[in-house]
Amino acid sequence: MNHVLILGAGFGGLELSTRLSDLDGVDVTLIDRSDSFYYGFSKLDVLIGRETRDSVLMSYRDFVKKGVEFRQETVTAIDPSARRVTTNRGTYEADYLVVALGADYQPEATPGFVEDGLEFYTLAGAERLRDELPSITSGRVLIAVLRPPYKCPPAPYEATFLLHEYFVQHGVRDAIEMHFVSPMPAPIPPSPDTSKAILDGFEARGVTYDFGRRIDALDPRRKVAVFADGEERPYDAFIGIPKHRVPDVVEASGLTKDGADGWVHVDPRNLRTPFAGVYAIGDCADAPVPRAGVFAVAEAAVVAEDIAARIRNDESAERFLGQGTCYIEFGGGEVAKVDVDFLSGPAPKAPFTPPSAELLREKYAWAADRRTRWFS
């Protein structure tokens, strides 16, 4: 029996466990500190009150797969050379080790943000912001991406469209100034059509914006955001996408040595790390694609094939091509999509399909399919 140890039961870990469950001669241990999974986009649903915490959680009790054992434990140390992992409950050794621990946030990297910033990138943050919304009835709402890379590049724009809609529905939009700031040069740099649609969407809704500019700090006392060039912008409510970073336990393992910007270094074709038998997938890896669940799922498929081939003493023909569909909610019950292809050709391609009610159905059908595949 080959033992595959998967750290993290998010998009990447769930898909990989599901695929390996069909493979003979393999037993899988899947470790996560949480008792349940939820989709990243569910935070938007919670933010505007369409869903609640309880309605979006999927319990790992319902993740039942042949040959896969789920353990709710916290990973405290990883030794990639020995493929040995320590948790709060014990020690594991593996023939193949897959690190799928996602990305953590570092709100303290932006002075003043912990004290005075709001966020919706954690479920607790989305709930807190939802509870704050009724008190935002006038003034300046500043929404800012603090540092790339961040999860799901379209999510901050989706939140802006949905917040605009919320303020309209509550009769306060005319009294609120909405401004968006990002250090990225454009909303979705590899897709000019998508960027244009988002900027057109901002303009149609009276949302002003700054791209290619970075906010470095908040001064909670004066309620101003301070740009890298020293300019200040006043706010009444500041909603930020915090800086992301690799989880501490991953950094301490040495896996980030040689990784781009402190992430785990992988060969983007097969997600192997420089350590024999060790892979990294999803948000924690430095594959040159955005941090998004669709890519974590696609990477899991490639790793499953690679492990299967190595067990057969063979070479996998499967390669990660950086392809996936990102859905973008524009409000009004409409969703657009961008079909990205980062690695199959000489340059990324990312054609855009404009918003429609049909794409809203497509997005939720994709999510329902995954839920059925993993949790039933």
Ligand SMILES: Cc1cc2nc3c(=O)[nH]c(=O)nc-3n(C[C@H](O)[C@H](O)[C@H](O)COP(=O)(O)OP(=O)(O)OC[C@H]3O[C@@H](n4cnc5c(N)ncnc54)[C@H](O)[C@@H]3O)c2cc1C
């Ligand atoms: C607001 C928002 C909207 C989004 N919308 C979309 C979307 O529409 N489409 C899309 O594709 N992506 C979307 N995403 C991004 C998506 O959620 C992530 O990219 C995806 O979850 C990454 O998958 P992953 O497997 O790498 O990590 P995760 O899904 O984050 O899983 C990592 C797992 O590791 C566990 N873990 C971490 N540390 C430890 C430890 N020490 N011990 C044990 N367990 C640990 C965590 O509990 C977690 O379950 C969105 C994200 C946000 C924030």
